[in-house]
Amino acid sequence: MTSVLILLPSFGFSRPSSRLPRSFLLLRCRLDNVGFGAWREKQGCEELRFQIYHRQLGRHRPLHPSLKPELLRESISPSYGKVTKQPVDSWLSQNGQDSMARFSVQGVFNYSMLTLSDHERVLYVGAREALFALDPNDISRQLRPQVTHTHPGANYAPQKADVNGIETGKYVPPAGGRLTTAANGWSHLSLSSPPPPQIDWPAPLDKKKECVSKGKNNQTECFNYIRFLQSYNHTHLYTCGTYAFQPKCNYIKADDFTLNPAALEDGKGKCPYDPAKGHTGLIVDKELYSATLNNFLGTEPVILRNLGQQHYSMKSEYLPAWLNEPDFVGSALVRESSGSKDGDDDKIYFFFSERALELDCDTELTVARVARVCKGDLGGTRTLQKKWTTFQKARLECSLPERHVSFNNLRAIFTLPGPDWRGTTFYGIFHAQWGDVDVSAVCQYQIGDVKKVFEGSYKEYREASQRWGRYTGATPSPRPGSCITNSDRENGYNSSLQLPDATLNFAKKHPLMEDKALGRPLLLTKGVNFTKLAVDRVSGLDQRAYNMLFIGTGRERLRRLAQGWLQRVLILGSEAHVIEEIQLFDSAQPVDSLTISHSKKYLYIGSRSEVLQLPLANCSRYQSQPDCLLARDPYCAWDNEGRACVRIDLHRGSTSSLSQDLMLDRFSRGKAKFDKPVSIPSPEHSRLRNVTVVVGSDMVLPCQLVSNLAQPFWEVNDRELQLGDPEAGGPRFDRTLKALIVPEAGQMQAGRYICYSEEQGVKFQTERYQVAVVASAPVFMEARAPDSSMGLFWVLVITLGAACLLLLVAALYLRRRLKLALGKGADMKPLESTLVYPITLPKEPPTFVPSKMPSDEDRFWETGANYYYSDGSLKIVPGHALGPSSVSSTASPSAIPGQPIHSPSRLSLTNIRGSGSNGYIRLNLSTAGEERASGAGVGGGGLGGLGVGGNDYSSPFKEELRRTLQQRSVLPDANPEESSV
Template sequence: MRRSAEMQGAQSSAVRLLLLSCCVCATDGYPFRTPLDLDVTPRVTVLSSGLQGCRRFQSSAVDYSTMFLEADSERLYVGARGAVFALNASDISVSSVLTIEWEASPQQKLQCLLKGKDNKTECFNHIRFLQTFNSTHLYMCGTHAFSPLCAYIDKERFVMSSQPEEGKDKCPYGPTTGYTALIVDQQMYTASQYEFRSFPDIRRNSPSPTLKTEDAPTRWLNEADFVGSALVRESLGSSTGDDDKIYYFFTERSQEQTTTYSHSRVARVARVCKGDRGGLLTLQKRWTSFLKARLTCSLPEYDFHFNMLRSVFVMPGLTPQDTLFYGIFGLEWKNVKASAVCRFSLSEVQEAFQGPYMENQDSGFKWKEYTGKIPDPRPGTCITDALRARGINFSTSLPDDVLNFVRRHPLMSQQVQPSDRRPLLFRRTTDYTHMAVHTIQGLDGKTYHVLYMGTDEGWLHKAVEIEGWLHIIEELQLFEEPQPVNNLLLSEKQMSVYVSSPSGVVQLPLSNCLRYTSCYDCVFARDPHCAWNGAQCVDIMAQEDRSTLIQDIQQGSKGCENTQNEIVARSRSVRVGDDVLLQCELSSNLATPLWTLDGSELQGYGLNSGIRTGTDGLLIIEARTDQSGLYTCYAVENNIKVAIVTYNITIHLDLPPPPPVEPTQDHYSFSATLPAPTERPSPERPLPPPPASHLPHSELLSPRNMEAMYLSLITILGGLCVVLTVVLVYVGVCLRVGNRGKYSIRAAASAYPNSKRHNRHRKQHRNSSHMELKTISSHCNGNGICNGISKQHNGDIQDGGFLQIVPGEGHPSSNKEPPPPAPPLPPTPQHPSPECDFPNGLSATLPSVLRRMNGNSYVLLRQSESDSTSPLCYSFAEELNRILEKRKHTQLLPRPDESSV
């Protein structure tokens, strides 16, 4: 019954996640923030090739999982599989690296194999713990092929100063078992599942007194998976003489069964007192101060809970009461990616531990709030001055009724709520693994928390908390190959962030302000580290005089009104009828393009407007003389328009356009051009024949000049008009192409000008004496994918195809053979498929489609309005966005000619 209820709860939560994702998609770009508007987009994306100030360390070892940096030391200690390294903290890439090799012996590996463990992952010595023990030594522990060992390291010489000692009570057996540990005043506090098939446990190890959690009659930990721990010295400045406490963070199987939620696993925070010595008889060698409470990170409006705790960072405050806990939460379903970041205050945690207890009714899973009498002194509290005044100086002096109550009531009823009762951040399709937080004071005098979060695919997100929300400043690709971030550390002294992964360690500066090249770009970033000094974006930490610096973290829009922004100015001369692409690349993912013509905003980018816009440019289709003028591209961000580039477009009427030839039955019209020549013909100097463009698998009809084309077509028309009337329509189309002097009908095979097949068929194209048409079959399979390219042989064209026109010029004909008969019209599909992509990448039913050809040229396929609503393929907006997104990652030619398409 309980398992069935859990399955139903999981299914309902999955449905809520699906609805939530749909709602978030629907609210993207909404002008005000709602609880669903948390799926923040990083403002800037930087690939690994563009990282600046990046330093790396790699060796023959793998699985760099443990890092430790002493505040006053220049060394970064890193634990990997079978080795420990001491790196230069200021530059980890320098060659002066100290190494301790610590591999498991072949005999130990063999015993590991006999236990049924994996000889590729588990049967090695993975360093799981590495911290300072005292001023002269470090202490480390490793899995040692499923038989843990620990050892001391001499800091100065960086060698093992003693033989390894037993580590089964201090270190887990496996490399992936949940584990957290810290050394406090030379006492080691650990939490993990230590022994093989044992229960999870929180322990204080040597020196004595050793303590652990209770297993019976009430088990205090239920399949707990630990992610972090922290010491909070609450005794400092305490008016009650309170004790220091160690807080543990983990995820475990749920013990509560209430009407408000039902989850198989929940996030927890637990605490023990540093001065705890256990009970005298009851709870002997057990914690007397152990209490735990639930951490909630949810979207309450939608009853959706992130119940898997992945990582925790403890942010100390000016006083212990100001301590903050930042947590990364995920979903229980491994096949669904989503992350949330919640922040908790120490006062909220303390309030939960002062609240009511939960009680187990029948030693099962039916826990409910305890309403009976609570013994005095309050169970689970540390020893205070008030207790010392009553003669209770140590936990061994606590009454048995108090200790028995602690044994049976480890769980608190009150849940720990996050700040503002909601997440700071919600990210779909991202699994954060580790995080660290840095505090910095902005120029406005406010203190800002900057979060660095690593993902499971090797990205680093830098975000700033502004009024309870997270703004992701940038996302950095740390590794070319996706791999998880294993650990993450910050150093204010070195102003660096260190990230470890399975393949190595990366060091990056906390900020890279020089990335922003203008005042607006610097201010829009809202990076507390960066400000504009009038000439460049600089790091405020390195500036002694900050009086003239410009920074606006709260709004990200003020301060640059009186600064000059460099605008790229370009001029283009275009012939009437050309298709013109004006490029405008936006560096910010949050900016949107806005185009103006002679100062007036361009409106209505409809099918008949002759204009298309995308994320990186504006396309003018069949330019007209009235479209000449000054085009300006603006980047709109934070309600501020910033001019990026201007184009002075002049459209010349060199040749009168021929009268359009209307097809009798064809529903499709085609248009294509080559990049416009840099020089325009004059009346005194004829236009030289432009170079031919080539596509593989095509044969051409190519007149050398306009007169030859006219004579050839007139002769063909005179000879065939008596025999075939259909040929007249086809020859009319060819005549139109000839009059334009810029079009040629090509085969419909997909091609790239730099391909090997192109070079192989180049001479064939030049010497072609007849025209061969190829059609692309309109037949689609059941999956919506169009198949097949049917060629014409001896004048026959297979039915059911579409013609394609590609950029090119005509070539002369060496004979007077008549052209082949006209192809049949494309049939109307009876059962349109939801998606129909041709092998060459063109979608036949789109009203307008752009395709990348040779870096800066395009093929444009247009469809008449009567067929513009065909459901066969993607809409124009979807297809255009998809294509332009792909183009973002395509290497452009050195200086593309943007005047033509």
């Protein structure tokens, strides 16, 4: 079962301008093993209504018909240095050829590696711990390997295997398969069971545990992220993954799409350990050129060549002057040997950002770099053994010199090949930060300009001044960093192994070039973070080649907002025209990869959650001739015979009936025949709206422009309304509100108002109003709130009233409880009646008299003493202090057993023993008989006395005390807040 999204119009497509809101009906359908185009009408489909906004910043989500999206995106045109609004567009189409297809598998994430086969018959997708083979015509269908293969028997003739065990041209039956040869010379392959439609390649559990034990995250890092996936030859693919921070590589058989576990290889130097680190690589003539980080900590950057048997394994030096904390973003092969008169070699270019060592002002500054090596480099004999002898790097500068602005952080690169290698163009995405605003730019570089930089002067580090500067000395011969050419071969240098040490030592110490590859931004956008880039070259009706940029947006570093938009940008000379912006995902997420199928005219987009398929153009959205021409889409043209906007590559008739104006020559030269304003036949905009305004109030009339490049044009009673300066106080158009504002309206402002959206001399009628100005507000106005809004208002009022009532009841209840608590506290005994109370220690140190008994425990169990009252309650006395002999102690006749003693102010406390420094008395047991006999106690209520006794205690008291304590009942406390003893 497959779930797809099908978009249908909720009303006819008679709207001449597709740049206004259009309502669509979205059906989510489930299909039974059929293609995307074959669906069952409304069977098992869920209806969802979407509002799609064309050339406006409208998010792809369910919207109420009355809601309008915000339009806040701005762009800077570097050619003129002014801020202009971008024409942006969100769309999905209903046509089969223009439909958006999606692919995802539950539980699989990070669809970041997209690779087309050599003839663009298969789209290979590398995700987290899984690989897929999809149909490039409809990626919602996975390609299953055929159960039976039939080929001529000659195709299976044994051939010599390469060093990796992958036989070129020899077909090996997959596991469970059987190969038989018939009498007619054809071979028949039978499989016992069809292989799975995908490859599951997870990291083993022990590898994941080891990854976690090293401090990595088991939720985001300790998996096998596919970071490399390319064709190795016509029978196999080569893929590498992080493998839980232990990178591994393997071969995939293209015929049956299977992975050979026995061919597992170490991926060190071919794939990064960390899935978040930058990496790039490409296979050239069965040799892998990779740029990555070579260790677990990510501290050893390397540019490496391996896999091949033709050349030696090569790598870069571990020197900061070569690579200093780089972030690799891309690589490219340029066949400079093709048609070269001097016998030059092919070169591999690497693009990255790194910390700049040559800048004296700021060594922490990150700059963009381009580096290159020669394909035939074999390293040196004594110096630079198995190291690159042709490694050179230069700075890529993307800047606006007149504004003193540079973009130093390179995020992505795309190589657009030309008719030959001399027409190669590099497009790069650069990033900078202006205060708290992220700024992204797109710059382009020609291969000729980059080549001149590498043929220029070198930079060197001067030990005396400890600064970098231009090298002014003599350059060794052969030239360091250059490939072996015909002139070098004539001098006896046929390979880098024969180069002299002077050339090799110079190349090792001077990898950086003095000059820069200069580029000027074609597109500059603030508040947007560009992530990926793809470029297609298309021919217009004027037979000129135009470059179309597809730019994906991602996560802003400051606001942390994943945007997930796609911009279609047309390059016109030194400036860029943004045709539209498309929201790609239902939930916002960054664009991770972009791949173009030039033969099928599709764009494939990879993200964290899914893969998307988009047509390169959707011309059917433009419903009128002005709209089709003003879009300036190089894939589209207006068919004067069919009265429709069509794709040029799909047009079957003569191109003489097609019209296209990418440079707007038709409009600039006054050849446009659109004198009559174009009306937009929409129920929302065609009807006349009645508006009533009170005299003296401000009149606000909304008007939605069809494009960000359009200007408002108003007519009042068939006369043009002059829009003045906002500070002048006259009528003005507010871009933020998208409305006409007439302050202090009077009777002169009554009449019929018509709003036009004017672009390149073409007027699109958008709104009509009939305004009436009255002296006082009428009872019923069109602008009154609808019944649903009033109902919501009363619901809010009732809810707030109920909440206030509950709060009042709670306050009264708490007040009553507080009053009861205060009344109860008034009847309580004073705090001074507690058994434990603070005292003021004497200023003079007390004289302590040692007790006659050996210890408190022995004294407690002494016989012959009475320690409790007649009711069984114990007597409690403080300490063993001696009172004055002249003071007699008599028990208070009013002492009640079990009740607290009177205030300590009535006691004479002297020579206290057992009191701590905190001012509290430790009370000990004593007897009334002891106090009366000694006469040294002080009478004190129910305590019976305070004093020191020297009586002996008999042992029978022990059993008597235990028996009494077990039998007596617990007396209630007189005061619950006092301690019970």
